[in-house]
Amino acid sequence: MAALRAAVGADGVLTDTEVTASYSRDMMPLAPSATPVAVVLPSSTEQVRAVVRACAAAGVPIVPRGAGSGLSGAANAVAGCVVLVTTRMNQIIEVDADNRLAVVEPGVVNLDLRAAVEKRGLFYPPDPSSYDWCTIGGNLSTNAGGLCCVKYGVTTDSVLGLEVVLADGELLRTGRRTVKGVAGYDLTKLFIGSEGTLGVITRATLALRPLPQAPATLVAAFDSTAAAGAAVATIVREGVVPSLMEIMDQTSISAVEQHLNTELGAEPGCAALLICQSDSGGDAGRRELAVIEQVCRDSGANLVHATDDLAEGRMLLAARRSVLTALEVYGAWLTDDVCVPRTRIAELISGCERISRECGLRIAVVGHAGDGNMHPTIVYDPTSEREFARARTAFGDILALGLRLGGTITGEHGVGKIKQEWLAREIGPVGLRVHRGIKAALDPDNLFNPGSMFSMS
Structure with missing residues (x-):
């Protein structure tokens, strides 16, 4: 504790258990957590x-943490650990408009960066729902994604380089400021998506x-999920790449519709709604x-409406972004995150309907149709242990369904502390051995976020 206070100052070390408990977990209720011995804010x-x-x-183990908006338990404290919170490191150090790049600290809020570069006529694409x-x-x-992934990719597609503190305290610089560069291993991509297990x-x-450009928006309503899925597959086949x-x-x-007290333009009983934008x-x-x-x-849509009215487009996007909040009227929610081939989206949705029965x-499915990343969300009574157990079972059933459809157990939320078993199933024993080898090489004492993604034994 004395060394921590010497490092960051007394006000940067929190030990009151009522305070540290609030830093102990993210937004995934399934993931285990413990109360850290201290929270440090460098x-x-x-x-x-x-x-x-x-x-x-x-x-002493270290669990790196940002704002705690994660949905996999990756930032959850483990017993006896220090939670290292980076929110005070919130400076946008540089915006280079000529080379179209920004240099930022990890505590910068995504929306704040987007707003800052927009003033320079620039755009930072990754836009997670939070x-x-x-x-x-x-x-x-x-390696978070968001609504714009179909055109602009996920976080790794917008990263040129990193600075990372390694397990021995040394500072590693990866990547470069140039558009191209293939010197050495791509260490930048190695650290992106590593959930704090390899460095800070x-x-x-x-x-x-x-x-x-200002986006134009289209909404289409379908009587069946199969028809909506067919429309998505055909749009992709036609070579059209909407921004959303x-x-x-x-x-x-x-x-x-109940939450916002509005109608989205669909007829009663509409099975699926497709929202597209072109920028x-x-x-x-x-x-x-x-x-x-x-x-x-x-493909059989019974309603199609296109508009270039920005307010109307924002309203439709607000409806999409508010799904999780809207579901809270029914109970607590548990959001899954699977990605399947785009031709199998309809099968995933119908499979979730079966799992719901x-x-x-209640299971609601919403997601990024452009890249097949779906978020089935299970609603349950948090006061009922029986319902929570059923929700946990349904969560696993959805992951199994995603794998059977040729997909992956996570498209953007990460593995964290809830999908280690499923990661092992997806990547196999050789993949797991390679993961452990990389971890052992960079963090030989297993002090960075131990137990996240996979165990070392």
Whole structure:
């Protein structure tokens, strides 16, 4: 404790258990957690290095943490650990408009970065649903995605380089500021998505894009999920790349309409709603939406509406982003995260309907249709141990379904402390051995976020 206080100052070390408990877990109720022995809040890279050295000398585990918006338990405390919180490291150090890049600290809030670069006519694409409060460090550690992934990719696609504090306190710089570069192993991508198991990210050099045109929006309603799935597959086959393509099932639509006290334009009983945007602007944008509109009609949509009104487009996107909040009227929610081939989205949704019937719980499916990343959300009574147990079973059943459909157990939330068994199933024994070998090489004492992603035994 003395070494920690010397490293970050007395006000940067929290030990009151009522306070530290609030830093002990993220938003995933399934994941185990413990109360940390201390929470430290460094404000510089040098302070992070000092904290890491102090913990290494004492043999104390470190769990890096951002804002705690995660949904996999990756930032959850383990027994006897120090939680290292990076939210005080919140400076946008540089915005280089000519080279279209930004250099930021990990505590910068995603939306704050987007707003800052927008003033320079630039755009930072990754936009997780919690983008108004999640931090860049957390986005990097989980390789977060968002609604714009179909066109712009996930977090790793916007990262040029990192600074990372290693287990011995040394500072590693990866990547570069140039657009191209293939010197050595791609260590940048190794650390992105590593969930704090290999080091603590203290700075990132991020690639920016020119600010897109104001988006035009299209919404299409379908009587069956199969028809909506067919529309998605055909849109992809036609080569159209909208900036956003989201799908909502009947349960999600009903919850949002009740929550927002509005109608999304769908007829009662609508099985699926597709929301698309094009930010190409001008004739190009109109052509994209025209192709999507025709595909939706040919696939059996009973309603298709396109608009270039920004307020109306924002309203539709607000409806999509508010699904989890809307579901709270029914109970607590447990969000899964699977990604399947886009041609199998309809099978995933129908499979979730079957699982819902079997477990006797409401399951709403919403997700990024453009890349097949779906978020089935299980609603349960948090005061009922029986319902919680059924929700846990349904959670696993959905992961198994995703794998059977040729998918992956996580598209953007990460493995964390809830999907270790499923990661082992997906990557197999050789993949797991390689993971453990990399971990042992960079963190030989297993002090960085032990137990997240996989165990070392």
